Amino acid sequence: MDKKVSADSAEVPRRRGRPRAIVQAPTEISPREEILRAAATLFATQGFAATTTRQIAEAVGIRQPSLFTHFENKQQIFETLVTGLITATGRIYELVLARWGSARPMVLLYALFRADIHYLATDPYRVGAFTSVRELEAAGFTPLIEERKRGLTLYRSVVERGGEAGEFAYGDLEIASNLVYTMTESVITWSEQALQRPAALLATEAADLMLRALLRRPADLDVVKRLLAKQGDQFPTGI
Numbered sequence: 577m578d579k580k581v582s583a584d585s586a587e588v589p590r591r592r593g594r595p596r597a598i599v600q601a602p603t604e605i606s607p608r609e610e611i612l613r614a615a616a617t618l619f620a621t622q623g624f625a626a627t628t629t630r631q632i633a634e635a636v637g638i639r640q641p642s643l644f645t646h647f648e649n650k651q652q653i654f655e656t657l658v659t660g661l662i663t664a665t666g667r668i669y670e671l672v673l674a675r676w677g678s679a680r681p682m683v684l685l686y687a688l689f690r691a692d693i694h695y696l697a698t699d700p701y702r703v704g705a706f707t708s709v710r711e712l713e714a715a716g717f718t719p720l721i722e723e724r725k726r727g728l729t730l731y732r733s734v735v736e737r738g739g740e741a742g743e744f745a746y747g748d749l750e751i752a753s754n755l756v757y758t759m760t761e762s763v764i765t766w767s768e769q770a771l772q773r774p775a776a777l778l779a780t781e782a783a784d785l786m787l788r789a790l791l792r793r794p795a796d797l798d799v800v801k802r803l804l805a806k807q808g809d810q811f812p813t814g815i
Contacts, residue, residue: 608646610636612701615653619706624654624715654715661703662723668695669730671812679803681738685756686787686800687809688734692760694779694811697771704764731757738790745792752790759786776811 605613614635618627629650633640647653668691676687696704712721732753738744739752746752759782763771770778784801788794 607636607638607642611643611646611653612657615650616657616701616703616706619654619657619711620702624650624706624711629653651715651717655717657701657703658707658712658717658720660701661699661707662720664695664699665692665723665727668692668812669727680743681734681741682743682787682791682796683800683803685731685734685738685790686783687804688731689756689760689786690779690783691812693763693782694775696760696763697775697778702764704761728753728757735790743792743796744790746790756786756790779811 611632615627615632618631618635627650629643630640632650632653633643636643647656669688672684672688672691676684679687707720712718732749735744735746735753735756736749739746739749744752763778763782773781784797787800788797791797
């Protein structure tokens with residue numbers, strides 16, 4: 577009697593031609609969003625110059641030609657990510673200044689610093705992780721360099737006002753303002769354990785430490801926090 581051949585053991589003729597890209601499980605994230613997230617991870621881990629569109633497509637699970645239906649090239653992906661950061665940063669400064677611009681320098685600096693940290697900690701792309709000056713120059717994209725200059729100028733003006741008002745104690749304005757400003761960007765280098773903290777807690781703790789170190793009277797930190805609480809302080813929304 578002939579042996580039965582099970583469906584599992586039967587030899588199925590192989591189809592010729594190129595294999596399909598990996599089939600992804602249904603997700604609420606759009607293909608464009610997946611491309612941006614994958615590219616951001618690759619830019620952060622191996623740099624802009626070393627990343628290829630083929631690698632980005634493979635990370636998403638699509639073919640390279642499919643990627644080009646959303647973006648013209650790697651440069652456009654990079655610029656989309658960085659432009660998002662520039663827009664968000666400008667909006668943060670606008671909202672904080674609108675609410676606290678006329679407040680005492682120590683209040684404004686605390687609110688500004690905390691909002692900056694909160695945004696960077698919640699940015700899904702972690703753009704700050706791959707936007708060093710060297711990477712920006714390699715990508716031929718300088719607007720963020722200019723935006724950082726504007727940010728540093730803003731921080732310097734607030735720190736200077738605080739020094740003149742007798743609220744801050746520092747020896748060199750350039751060192752103090754550069755240190756405070758770059759502390760916000762350092763969030764991207766923090767450990768995953770630290771970044772797993774709620775963003776509001778992370779931003780508040782960082783702002784507390786920064787302001788306490790700069791204040792001539794560290795006890796004034798409590799004054800700042802009471803004022804913010806009284807005014808119903810919240811992180812900027814609508815960014």
